[in-house]
Amino acid sequence: MSIVVDTRPTVGEGLLGEYFGGAALAGPVLAQRREALNFTFAETGPGSGVPGVFSARWRGSIRPTRGGATRFRVESDDGVRVWIAGKLIVDDWTPHSPSTREGQVDLAQGVDHPVFVEYFNSGGGGVLRLTQMRPGDNGFAPVPATELFAARAGSTANLAATRPATMSSVSNGGLASRAVDGNVNGAISANSIAHSGLQSQPWWQVDLGSSVPLDYVRIWKRTDCCADRAQDLTVFVAGFDMTSRTHASLVADPLVATRTFGASTINDFIDVPVSAAGRYVRVQKTTTPTSYLNLAEVQVFGLTSGAPTIATPAAQSTRTGTAVSLALTAADPDNDPLAFRATGLPPGLAIDAFRGMISGSPTTAGSYRPTVTVTDPIGLAASASFNWSVTGGQPRVTALEATPVQAGATKSYAPTIADGAGATFSWRFGDGAADTAFSASSATSHVFARPGVFSVVLVMRASDGAISTYAFDQAVFAVGAGTPGGTSSGGSAHQPSGAGLGRLWVVNRDNDTVSVIDLDGRRLLAEVPVGRKPWSLVLTGRNQIWVANRESASITVVDGATYQVLRTIALPAGSRPSDVATVGQWGDVAVTLEATGQIMLLGPLGENYGVGDAGPGPRRIAVNAARDKAYISRFITPPIRGESTAAPSAEAKPTKKKKKKNKKGDDKLAKSAAPSPAAAFGGEIRVIGLSGMVERTIVLGPSDAVDTEVSGRGVPNYLGAMAISPDGKTGWVPSKMDNVYRGMLRDGQPLNFQNTVRAIVSRVDLTTGLEDLSSRIDVDNAGVVSAVAIHPNGAYLFAALETTRTVAVLDPVGKRELMRVPVGQAPNALTLLPGGRWLVAHNLMDRSVSMIDLQPLLTNGDRRLAVASTIRTIGTEKLTATVLRGKQLFYDAVDTRLARDGYISCASCHDDGEGDGRVWDLTGFGEGLRNTISLQGHGGMAQGFLHWTGNFDEVQDFEKQIRDLAGGTGLMTEAAYLAGTRAQPLGDKKAGLSADLDALAAYVSSLTVTPRSPYAAANGGLTAAGQAGLAAFNRLQCGTCHAGTPYTISAGATALRSVGTIKPASGKRLGETLTRLDVPTLRGAWATAPYLHDGSAPTLQAAIKAHTTLAVPDADLDSLAAFVRELGPQ
Known part of the structure; x- marks a missing residue:
């Protein structure tokens, strides 16, 4: 085996430059120096006796500190040729004025790649600059001298002269x-x-x-x-x-x-x-x-070469199984790269191919005399031999079974030990029990009295007293574990198929398709067109896939065997069906209608059994094992008491009676359960029985934890589907937590990257219907948990962390995170396959699924989990490459340019481009209390300046929010950002200076469609009430501000208006006195409560009444609100 031994200097000083008089690279070398290529040459030349007409050659190597596809740009006047890593990347050997040329080459980090540059200047001054853009860079930057290493002085002897x-x-x-x-x-x-x-x-x-x-x-x-x-x-x-x-x-x-x-x-x-x-x-x-x-x-x-030398290593003594590393010392008089080979090494050792070391772990005791030989490029060599003694090693575990065990049962351990002769062993079980005494036997047994995941450690003491340890996790499950406690809706569903892993169906929201994946063959089988924006799907007992299409308000039924569309079920126009789930014993399907706040029950053939009131914004569904209860998560949490003020709180709220509809569609009054003693403002989950009645509302209350690096306050929001424990007694709800209690106005602390949004999983006692707030898990360094799944043994809880491209493995009893598994971008659905060995994550922004093999964790308690396969979910992408890239950036917080520590992405407050229903205290950013605005239908800058105060005049101004709030380093280079007034909103334009920032703006600008209103007439037009409201709108001259097709005059500072809603808590505009506000569009207002800049109007009527500059007769108020409520894209 041979390697290149690293005898190189660690810091470069530049390439070796040789300067010649005249433009032909001929004659004596007039100057020789080490330098980076960043020159502006005067008319008199580069100095050191070199004239104004000259040529030069630079030789050496580049050692990148970051590898990958690297793009180089050369600016020159006059001719230049550039070779890097043996590739001619710039060939421009003609006189010309200053111009740039570019080329690209793949470079390995830390490896020397040859550089050879020739240049001539025909007079009149000149320029030569070599810059680079590496993976992750936002633009070109000079290649620093520290990464450039000079070649040896070149020979002037022609070795080919008169040769055969x-x-x-x-x-x-x-x-x-x-x-x-x-x-x-x-x-x-x-x-x-x-x-x-x-x-x-x-x-x-x-x-x-x-x-x-x-x-x-x-x-x-x-x-x-x-x-x-x-x-x-x-x-x-x-x-x-x-x-x-x-x-x-x-x-x-x-x-x-x-x-x-x-x-x-x-x-x-x-x-x-x-x-x-x-x-x-x-x-x-x-x-x-x-x-x-x-x-x-x-x-x-x-050049000819001298022979290398090698130092004889000292005698070595090592234990078997112990990692060793021995550096070899060699030298060459010509500084040539050297190659090594070794013979006679102890088994288990080899020469590392990159670091020039002998390394590994010896496996066999004995006495060895290895020989190492060093060779230069022309075959000159030197050798050295030395002694190496290997003795018996430290005891180590080579195999140990640690499968989950039921609480109260005896768990036995019989590890396989290597090099264990004369060793003794002690066990530490991690459950509070005393350590066992050291014993000659490594086998033991233990009874874990309670469920949980315990860190068990085997302590091994060698015969010479040396200590080593082996640690693993022991999962302990409760009685009743082993079968699913229920099902959860989402964007993926498993379809069993024979004895194999079966198939996985996933929705492709942006492609208007669903895909079926062969999990055994790890391949995409088919992509089936459905309705617009498919949101969730479910497998029914008839081997059919029912797909809820959010924007086309329909359900597509697909044959699970042929992948053919069997029928399309039309739902109420504009109802925005979100999730589907099977309920009852006869294959009925429940679907949440998010826009209308209802749940619809359909028969197996699509029969309409009626709708029931599910409360505002119902989305995800969990169904218990008996299939007689559905737990409906309200995605956006309603405003908490005082959220539009400087002092939000979470006081108790009354429980109201809800009107329901039975299967015949008749209205009836449902008797609500008695309010829970813990009922409060917070995240809401409606418990609905097969009768369609709301039996209970479970409230996930706010947290009053101290804001620290690992904890924080806030209100649960963006609630996902509950995962029900195997015993059916506990539900785990994924969400984010919004810290609306923080801000310079509210508590004197500015919003920051880690205490604005945090990822949480909340525990609900399904017997009492109350949240166990003390068992809530705050998942640190993440912004939102989009989905959870609980293992059939109940010991492990899996959480999809959308902003961090990972799946976290949680200990639900210990309320702690055990590990994270990197997956794709924006994981938002999790599927545990039958048997519990495989977990599949659907990566929304990667257009892929990741298959995670849980076997190491389940069999050996080994936390080293990894993705076994990644499978693409679509064939042809519907979005343009730029818009897709922008949307990927929109959902991401792993890229440190976008966010710090994985907390805040754009989607953290604008999931799918919509709002989050929150009023944030942005006083610390020169503003005030601000109600989050939906981006849907705005088309980026199509409706004028952005935000309530019109403080952004291009989408690229979000660069400042990325830096100031999310804690990112920015998508722009620091130099570009700080140039002129660009660092300020409304300053110098940022567009065109960062491809990724422009892509982010392109995605935001693509959001041109306003969701249809469910309150409009069947044809999408106005109802009679809406027509009456339009007449009042015209009569009262509301169009003065809400003008034209977009129903807004938003343009810039000159278009701001005051309607009497500004309060002291409204703060400022860009740090200056706030006297007027931007005029919002009325389109889509039906979906964006609460209203006004501070969210102080819970209804459209309240928002209209808040206008002190407009006297609206009481007779017109409801019809005017109806008109606004019915405005959609039409």
């Missing part, structure tokens, strides 16, 4: 030897041209006599005609004769150095960097059509 040369064919008397005769005259009449016959890919080759490290090859062209015969060439360097080899085979051979160029402009010659050792140099036409090869001269420049 051959060609693939000869014509016109142009023998191969003419290219090494020292005559660079480019005219064929001077008898100096090596001239091939007409053939495909003709070649010329020279034998240097021995392998030597080469710097570059200079190829002189024919000058009397036929310049193309010295273009489109490949230079090969090898240690063997290449006469019998084809061009293609040489290109594919890793032992051959290959350099290819087109070189459209060659004056007399072109220099081709080699930076490799070899004996034979071959020049060959790259293109395959028949052609001639004409060479005036081929000169090869390189």
